[in-house]
Every structure is written in structure tokens, then in C-alpha cells.
Amino acid sequence: MALDINQSHESEDDGIIDAEIVEEPGRIEQVKAKAKVGFDRQKANVVRRAGEWATAKDVTDAELAVEIERKRRRANAEGDRELSIRVKTLRAQLRTASEYEAPGIQDRLAAAEAQLGIRMESDADLMKVSGKDLIRARWTKKATRLGGLAAGGLLYVNGLAVEPALGLAGLAALPVGWFYLARPFAAEQLPAGAPAFPVQATGEPVPEAFMPQTLADMSRVSLVKRASGRVQGEADLVTALIKAGIISEAQRDETHLAGVIEPAGPGWTATVELPRGVKASAAVVKVEELASALRIKKSRIQISPDTSSDGHDGRFVLWVANADNPYGTGKVPSALIEAQVWNFWEQGIPMGPDARGDRHTMHLLWSSLLIGGLMGYGKSYFARLVAAAAALDPTVRIIVITGKTGPDWSPLKHIAHRWIAGASPEIIREVLDIVNGTIGEMQDRGTELDRLYETDPEAAPEGKITPELAAKGMGPVLLVVDELQELLDGAALVQVAIEDDPTSEGGRVKTRSGRDLMVEGFARFVRVTRFVGGMGVFITQRPDADSVPTKLREVCAKRASYRVKGDRSAKMVLGDDAVANGAAPHLLTEDSKGVVVLDQGGEDGHVTVKADVIDLPDFKAICLRGRQLREHAGTLTGDALDYGKADAEAAARTRLLTDCVTILDDLQFDRARTETLLEYLKGKIPERYDAMTKAQLQARLRDAGAGTTQKLGPIDGMANPNGYFRDQIANALNGK
Known part of the structure; x- marks a missing residue:
């Protein structure tokens, strides 16, 4: 149809139609141009994508x-x-x-x-x-x-x-x-300004914290793996917090990480910023729920409030181990086993590594320690670390009180000022006397410190003992009390007369329960002797109200707990505040032998470590070194003096019998006159026997159990002289 663009029409509608017809050729050109641009863009995309696909550039x-x-x-x-x-x-x-x-x-x-x-x-x-x-x-x-x-x-x-x-x-x-x-x-x-994250194989974007900047940063891409807590990034972790009931779904956008998820020892860590109004303690008490949300065992999780300079009550630190038992199953020997001497003041007590492999040291001076937990998980071993460090410092005086007999603390007999075992009524009364006597002695020490502070302030700064004063005999006093529950049970059966008010109006003697007096005595020791070097270590197997009296627990600044069966028992040992802040001995498992949760009080908070080990033979060797150190320093006192004398005499008798048997065996003699035996002893070991006479040798052999001389029959050209048979001496050596 041909159109005449110059044809005129009077109607308004016809005019409009003519205008549209006139403009139609221009619109067609625009549509064609736009279509060509779109096709060119599609073609460029096809070529670009095909090229990237063929060269694998489409994969980040x-x-x-x-x-x-x-x-x-x-x-x-x-x-x-x-x-x-x-x-x-x-x-x-x-x-x-x-x-x-x-x-x-x-x-x-x-x-x-x-x-x-x-x-x-x-x-x-x-x-x-x-x-x-x-x-x-x-x-x-x-x-x-x-x-x-x-x-x-x-x-x-x-x-x-x-x-x-x-x-x-x-x-x-x-x-x-x-x-x-x-x-x-x-x-x-994407909207303008939105970050174009690469996409994982799961279809989810890789979190910005995990995007590698260089090839050297690539290890961060797979930092948090499914085997390490099923967390792929911040979003997954926040989802786990929601599943655990720590926050709600509505609070998702208000919850974020302070920093990034990063490796920490054999595991990973993250600091979580909770929504306003949500306390960190809400997360600390829900370890089991979070473990369930992450599909891992509770033993792999540690949660604690963020106590750093940037931390606050709405922020917590989460650490997740790669393995179910991050502490391992092997024993780690203590450095004290090889130490010849130890400075209890400066070096403290080396405890062991935590789950991340960092080693920890405890300083007990000016404080006391309560240790609780189930039987068989390592309480005595932990207390032994304290005793061993004190044993190798000759300025420390040690008092041992244990509620039952056994070899655990026997090596300390070589150095202990007082050593007592059992829970009979007589022993309970002796324990009360020892505690009261020690308190009185320590108070006298306080009086002396007051005098020194007045006359020579530099010798007693702050009115406390110093290493210099300790070297002069005013050293720390360590009271070790094992089997506390046995002592308290035994003391409950004992009634003790009250000396200050001995009789009632009816003429009967007034008494008090030995248990109450024992608890008060131990607590008073901790309170009044702390500033003059008094330290207590109290060990109990039954973490309940009867075995861990509140009066005693509250004065012990440091508390350690091995595995217990519930948070109630954990609170009995560590206190409510420590458990509320994440100390969790009740979450330890059967595989957690040797693992202890230590709350050090104050700003130090708590730490969980795999305690170092000192076996009994090594502990005895440490105590013998400690005895030598005290003998050299002149600080061996009390029961150890008498125990050492008897032990030294027994060792000397054994040594004499051994030397005589060895001499006769070397000579292949089955008997010898006293003179002959003494001659060979002097020639073989002059430093020990050179000054000995015949009469002295006979007396010492008699005291050693070999008896008197006997007729030997013909020997050395003599018809029947006196002397000793080899079997006679050997039988004494073997206890026959």
C-alpha cells in the first residue's frame, strides 16, 4: 500500500494516524539495532563462556x-x-x-x-x-x-x-x-556494590573469610572441614547456635564473628559476638546442645567468655578440636623427674599441656588448692606434682596427713616435717593437734615479721616472707591432706573436749564433733597462715557437700577437678561461678584420665590440661634428692630426722653385709677368720673400713644380724679359730 505523506486530512484522528505511519520506519530501525546489540551480546557471552569452559577458567x-x-x-x-x-x-x-x-x-x-x-x-x-x-x-x-x-x-x-x-x-x-x-x-x-563471592561445590557462596588472596593463602580455603565440626563458615556456625538454642532465628542477623574462623593447635577457634542482651553465659552452659548441633562429641568443644581487652559479657570464644580426645592417651613425664633442684617461688609447678598443646604452670605460693573428682582419674598424681616441686626446694617445709595408709605418700617420709596416716580416733586427735600447733607456730612467725618490719623494713617488705628469709629457716609450709573424705568420716565419730569451757552446769564435760573442729582447723590454717607462707593441698574422692565443706572450699583460691558425674558435683569442687564460666569437668569422658580442670581464681579463670605424670619410683628419687638438699641447707626437721636416722642405719647394715659377702665370693672362700675378713675389707674399700678395728667389725656384724663368731675348723694353719661362714653372713643379708 502506497502512502502519500503530503496528503492532508481534516480530522484529528487522521492526523495522529499519519504521524504514527510517518514514524514507523524509524522505530523499525531502532528495533533492528537493539536486536543486533542483544544478539552480539549473546554471541560474545557464548564465545566467552565456551572459551572459559574449554580452558577451565570458569572454575575458581x-x-x-x-x-x-x-x-x-x-x-x-x-x-x-x-x-x-x-x-x-x-x-x-x-x-x-x-x-x-x-x-x-x-x-x-x-x-x-x-x-x-x-x-x-x-x-x-x-x-x-x-x-x-x-x-x-x-x-x-x-x-x-x-x-x-x-x-x-x-x-x-x-x-x-x-x-x-x-x-x-x-x-x-x-x-x-x-x-x-x-x-x-x-x-x-548482582546489585551494585554487592560482593561477587565464588561458589562452592555445594552451591553455597564461599565466606569472605575463606576467600584466598594469594596462592600462599589457599590453606585457609579448607580450614574448617566437616570432620572438624561440620562448619563451613560464619553462616553455618550461626545456624548451629540457633539449633543449640543459644540464639533464636530472629537474632541471626545480629550474630556475627569478631574476626575470622582460624586454626588453633589441633582444631579451630572463633570469637562470637552475640546479639545485644544475650549473655555469653547462655552459650557457656550449652556445650552439649552445641555439640549436638555440630554433630560432634562434647569433649571436642571448649567455650569460655571473652576476657581479652576487647571482650565483653556478650562475646564468647569457641574452640573445637579435630579429634574426640584432643589430649591423647599417653603419659607425659614431668620435668621435675630430671630436675636436681627447683625454685618453688619463681618456677611454680609445671602442670602439663592443654588441648592445643600449650603448657601451663601453677603458682601456689600465697594460696591453697582443693582437688576433687572420681576415683582413678589422677588426683594423687596432680597433688604429687605440687609435692615434688616443693620437695626439690629445701626452703619448703612439708606436712603430710592422709586418711588411709598406702605407698602413695611414703616417699615423703624422707623429708616431711610431720607424716601421719589413718583415720582412727587417736590419729584424728593427733591431726587436730598438728594443725593447731602449726597454726600457732605460723602466728609466731607473723609476730616476728611484724617486728622485722618495724626494725628492718627492707628485710620484710609488705610484711611477708621473702626468699632470703626462707633460706634462714622461715620458708613456706605446705600442708598435704589426702583422702579428706576418710578423715572427715573418721572425725565425725570423735568427740573432743572443749578446753576453754571444760564442764557444763551439770558437771559434764563439754565436747564438740571432731569433724567440725577438723573443717574449722583446715579452713583456719588456710586463712591465717597464707601471708606467712602457709599453703594447703586438700584431696577428696567424693565431691559432695559432706566431703567438700563449703567453709573449706571457699578459702581455697585454686580448685581442680577431675571427671565428675554431673554439674552439681562440678560446682561442689570448683564453685558455681567457675562452672557458669565454662569449667566443665562433668563433660569429661572415660577417656579423660589425667585431664584436670583447674580454676585459678581471680582474672586467671580456668584451664583444662593433661597433667604431667610422676610415677612412684621417680617420686621416691625426687624425695631422696630433696632430703640431700635439706641436709646440705640445714632445713631437715621433725619426723624426717628420726626416719632418716633409722633408714641410714639400716642402709649401713645392709652395705656391710653386702661388702662381706662380695669379698668372700671374690676370694672363693666359704669362711674366714675375723682378722682375714677385716684385712680384705680394708684393702678393697679403704675409705669405708680403714679405721675399723676387729672388735668394731664383730659388733657391727652382730648388730646386722649375722650373730657372733663361730668355730671354723682347720684354716690358715690354725686348728679351730673363730670367724664367720659365708652362709652365716648371706642369711643375715637375706633376712633369714
Whole structure:
């Protein structure tokens, strides 16, 4: 239809129609131009995406790291699973094994656990992704794609030759491929200023904290793995807090991390900023709920309020271990075993490593320690660390009171000023006398310090003892009380007369319960002797109200708890505040032998460590060194003096009998005259026997149990002289 653009019309409508018709050719050109731009953009996207796909540039380093880690973990999972099943099976067998089968099973279990630990450590190293790993993975993916493309093209050409219709049908996939490749890039769809995070294989964005800046930072991509708490980033951690009931879903956006999730020893740590109005204590008391949300064991989690300079009551620190038992199962020997001398004042007590491998030291001077927990988890070993450090410092006086007899504390007889064991009525009264007498002596020391402070202030600054005063005989006094529950039970059966008010109006003697007096005595010792060097270590197996009196617990600034059965028992030992702040001995497991939660009071807070170990033979050697140090320093006092004399005399008798038997065996004599035996003793060991006379040798052999001289029969050209038979002396040596 031809149009005359110069034709005129009178109607307004016709005028409008003419205008639209006149403008139509311009609109057509605009539509064509816009369509061409869109097609060019699609074509550019297709070419760009196809090129990136063929060269594997569409895969980010973060995605490659996730793929590498997943493949490695899948390859190692089966071996770890089999080894874990073996460990569980051996543990089950050990619980029902007889005393003859148990040692063999224990050896196999220890080997399996060690192997599992090595695998876990090697797995952790294996999961680290290096720059070379990324380059190799990208080239592998590129070769795979190009190889697949070439194979597909070859198959298509062959199919077209064999069956043209089938080959032509394959062209129907081109529009679909064109649509997929021509779609706008994700970055073009994001709002202005939004960060374009790379995407993980799971389809979720990689958190900014985990985005690698350089190849050297790539280990951070796989920092938090599913085996380490099922957390992939901040969003996952916040979700776990919601599942645990620490925060609500409505508070998700108000909860964030202060910093990033980062490695910390054999695990990872994060500092969590809670919503306003939510206290850190809300998270601290929900360890078990959080463990359930993370699908891990509660023994792997540690939560504590953030006490750093930037911390506040709405922020807590979370640490999650890579293994169920981050403390391990082996024993760590104490450094005190090899120490020849120890400065209790400056070096304190080396305790052991925490779950992250950091070692901790406790300073007990000016404070006391209460130790509680279930039987068999290491309480005596922990107290032994304190006693060993004190034993190797000759300025420290030690008093030992234990509620039952046994070898645990026997080595301290060599150095203890007082050593008493048992819980009979007589012993209970003796314990009360010892405690009261020690308090009186320490108060006299306080009086002397007051005098020194007035006459020589520099000798007693702050009115306290100093290392210099300790070296002169005014050293610290360590009171070790073991089996506290046995002592208190025994004391409850004893009535003690009140000396200040001996009789009532009816003429009867007034008495008080020995238990009340014992609790008051121990508590008073802690209170009034602290400033003059008094220290107490109290150990109990039953962490309940009867065995851990509040009056005694509250004056002990430091409290340590091994495994207990519930938070109520934990509070009995550590106190409500410590448990509220995250101290959790009730969350320790059967595998936690040797693991102790120590609350040091004040700003130090609590720490959980695997305590070092000193076995009984090593403890005895330490105490013998401590005795030598005290003998040299002139600080050996009390019961140790008498015990040492008897011990030295017994050792001298044994040494004489041994020397005589050795001499006769070397000479192959079955008997010897006294003169002959003494002659050979002087020639063999002159430093010991050179000044000895015949009469002295006879007297000492008689005291050693060898008896008097006997007729020997013909010997040395004599008809029947007096002397000693070899068997006569050997029988005395063997106690016959």
C-alpha cells in the first residue's frame, strides 16, 4: 500500500494516524539495532563462556580446593573408618577381658589408637591445598574437558556419516546450549556494590573469610572441614547456635564473628559476638546442645567468655578440636623427674599441656588448692606434682596427713616435717593437734615479721616472707591432706573436749564433733597462715557437700577437678561461678584420665590440661634428692630426722653385709677368720673400713644380724679359730 505523506486530512484522528505511519520506519530501525546489540551480546557471552569452559577458567581456586579436598577425604575415609571400628572393638573387648587377656588387648588398642592419631595428623596435612595442587587440578580439568569435546565431535561426525537423520537430530541441542551459554553473567545480575563471592561445590557462596588472596593463602580455603565440626563458615556456625538454642532465628542477623574462623593447635577457634542482651553465659552452659548441633562429641568443644581487652559479657570464644580426645592417651613425664633442684617461688609447678598443646604452670605460693573428682582419674598424681616441686626446694617445709595408709605418700617420709596416716580416733586427735600447733607456730612467725618490719623494713617488705628469709629457716609450709573424705568420716565419730569451757552446769564435760573442729582447723590454717607462707593441698574422692565443706572450699583460691558425674558435683569442687564460666569437668569422658580442670581464681579463670605424670619410683628419687638438699641447707626437721636416722642405719647394715659377702665370693672362700675378713675389707674399700678395728667389725656384724663368731675348723694353719661362714653372713643379708 502506497502512502502519500503530503496528503492532508481534516480530522484529528487522521492526523495522529499519519504521524504514527510517518514514524514507523524509524522505530523499525531502532528495533533492528537493539536486536543486533542483544544478539552480539549473546554471541560474545557464548564465545566467552565456551572459551572459559574449554580452558577451565570458569572454575575458581576456591572451588578447585573444595574438589581436591573432597576427593582426598573420600579416598581416606574407608581406611579411617576401618581403623576406628577396630579401636571401638578393642575397647569393648577390654571392658570384658580377664586379667590375663587385658595386657595383650591394651597393647593392641594402644597401637591402633596411635595409628589412628597418626592418620588424623597426616589427614590434616593432606587436606592442605597448595598452589601446585591447584595448577595440577586446573590442567587436569582442562584436559578432561577438551578431550571430552574432541571425543564428542568425533562421535557426532561418525553418527552423521552412518545415520544422517540421527546426526541432524543432534543439532536440536544447539538452541539449548546457546540459551545456557548466552545467559547474563551472575556478576551482571548482582546489585551494585554487592560482593561477587565464588561458589562452592555445594552451591553455597564461599565466606569472605575463606576467600584466598594469594596462592600462599589457599590453606585457609579448607580450614574448617566437616570432620572438624561440620562448619563451613560464619553462616553455618550461626545456624548451629540457633539449633543449640543459644540464639533464636530472629537474632541471626545480629550474630556475627569478631574476626575470622582460624586454626588453633589441633582444631579451630572463633570469637562470637552475640546479639545485644544475650549473655555469653547462655552459650557457656550449652556445650552439649552445641555439640549436638555440630554433630560432634562434647569433649571436642571448649567455650569460655571473652576476657581479652576487647571482650565483653556478650562475646564468647569457641574452640573445637579435630579429634574426640584432643589430649591423647599417653603419659607425659614431668620435668621435675630430671630436675636436681627447683625454685618453688619463681618456677611454680609445671602442670602439663592443654588441648592445643600449650603448657601451663601453677603458682601456689600465697594460696591453697582443693582437688576433687572420681576415683582413678589422677588426683594423687596432680597433688604429687605440687609435692615434688616443693620437695626439690629445701626452703619448703612439708606436712603430710592422709586418711588411709598406702605407698602413695611414703616417699615423703624422707623429708616431711610431720607424716601421719589413718583415720582412727587417736590419729584424728593427733591431726587436730598438728594443725593447731602449726597454726600457732605460723602466728609466731607473723609476730616476728611484724617486728622485722618495724626494725628492718627492707628485710620484710609488705610484711611477708621473702626468699632470703626462707633460706634462714622461715620458708613456706605446705600442708598435704589426702583422702579428706576418710578423715572427715573418721572425725565425725570423735568427740573432743572443749578446753576453754571444760564442764557444763551439770558437771559434764563439754565436747564438740571432731569433724567440725577438723573443717574449722583446715579452713583456719588456710586463712591465717597464707601471708606467712602457709599453703594447703586438700584431696577428696567424693565431691559432695559432706566431703567438700563449703567453709573449706571457699578459702581455697585454686580448685581442680577431675571427671565428675554431673554439674552439681562440678560446682561442689570448683564453685558455681567457675562452672557458669565454662569449667566443665562433668563433660569429661572415660577417656579423660589425667585431664584436670583447674580454676585459678581471680582474672586467671580456668584451664583444662593433661597433667604431667610422676610415677612412684621417680617420686621416691625426687624425695631422696630433696632430703640431700635439706641436709646440705640445714632445713631437715621433725619426723624426717628420726626416719632418716633409722633408714641410714639400716642402709649401713645392709652395705656391710653386702661388702662381706662380695669379698668372700671374690676370694672363693666359704669362711674366714675375723682378722682375714677385716684385712680384705680394708684393702678393697679403704675409705669405708680403714679405721675399723676387729672388735668394731664383730659388733657391727652382730648388730646386722649375722650373730657372733663361730668355730671354723682347720684354716690358715690354725686348728679351730673363730670367724664367720659365708652362709652365716648371706642369711643375715637375706633376712633369714
